[in-house]
Amino acid sequence: MAGLGTATLPSATALYLPMIASRGAVGVLAVQSARPQSLLAPEQVHWLETCASQTALALERAILAAEAQHA
């Protein structure tokens, strides 16, 4: 995690979460809210992490499917 409210680049305006799937990171999710405080509530951050990992899994599936088609 980086950006808003984290230890890395805390003055950025957006929150960046890694999207990690089984083969490693597949991308980065960036969220910018009009109300930054609401973004930083622990529950919200947990929720965002879950969303990021869900998306990562789906994305990995898509990548694997594409690889399988090419092969």
Next chain:
Amino acid sequence: MYIPQQTEHARQHFFRKSNLIALRELALRCMADRVDKQMQVYCRDRAIADTRPMTERLLVGVSPSPLAARLVRAARRMAARLRAEWLVVYIETPAHLRLPEADRQRVVQTLRLAEQLGAETVILSGQRVSDEILAYARARNVTKLVVGKPVHPRWRDMVFGSILDELVRGSGDMEIAVIRGEPGDSRPLSSAVLQRTSSGLAYGWGMAGIALCTLLAWLVFPYLAEANLVMIYLLGIMAIAVRCGRGPALWASVLSVVAFDFFFVPPYLTLHAADAQYLLTFTVMLLVALVISTLTVRLRQQADAARQRERRTASLYAMSRDLASTQGRDRLLQIAARHISAVFDSRVAILLPGAGGALQACEWVEEEREMHDESRVQARTYVPVPMSRAWPSGSMPINRWRGWAPPRSPVPRPCICP
């Protein structure tokens, strides 16, 4: 590197025998760790079974206190020495909901730190911290509990009971290490700060509510006993607590006592009470009003929290369902961005690795378009916007991203890796 004047100073103050011995000790310890690691790597490469299997399992109880991070680091060192698995547990009691935002944030940071340091982190919810920690420790066959030293005054232990004491008594076979920090105590160091959440208008409504109660009580005053007039006020306070929140309810509680005294206690229309017995009436009335308003407000807060959780969970379900039934990278990203931005009312972008390992960003911008049949129905679509042109390859590309404000300090803070 020393300039000549500093050399003498350094020799006298830093390069003393005690410091040098301490440095030598540190160096040797590092070397021992390194040899140990080499041994492990050697064993693993040759598929030799570890001669010292992991037998210990540590459980660390953390609190929202700022010392918790220190506790986690200390526990990590301990776990490394014992070659033990370690778990970090936070107990979410009902008091957790009332903690200030900063404290709750700190809990998450502490748990994240623990995860980074290689711990398994768990958040449990329960009524009593000590019971939950012990039950979980038993369930996971923990051999050693690690908690922080208490820093609160002793009288609090006498009044509220000490979590540490209960842990020690209930721990049975487990060892307990009490190291610097604070025990798995859910009470924050800074006691919950009452933040002003209700507007001035809500206080006005509180006042109006009590005025209404007074009017009602005035109407029935000839027919009812004084005790029943008090009931009218209590009813009013409950309604105000439900509608307006904590502050107005407390305000109304005080107002109701004053109004009752002024209008319905002889001598009428003064704040004096003829009979000293009324003091008891006032005190109890105030207490009951305070308790009712506090309980009602807490109930409302919990209901609000539950509703929010519910909403997030529902959106997560919806997102998983949609993601599972979709093919194609762009469609997937579109779905994810739509769901996330809907809950947060925010802008969402997803950055993907492009050719050559550089990140490429796609942002889904909500656009209003006219339908092709010119019926002027506004349809909202998410359009992937290639960001490459607005995103020059600088040292900090992420922050120059399409009008997203750059950070005030362009120099990244050094990331301290454990």
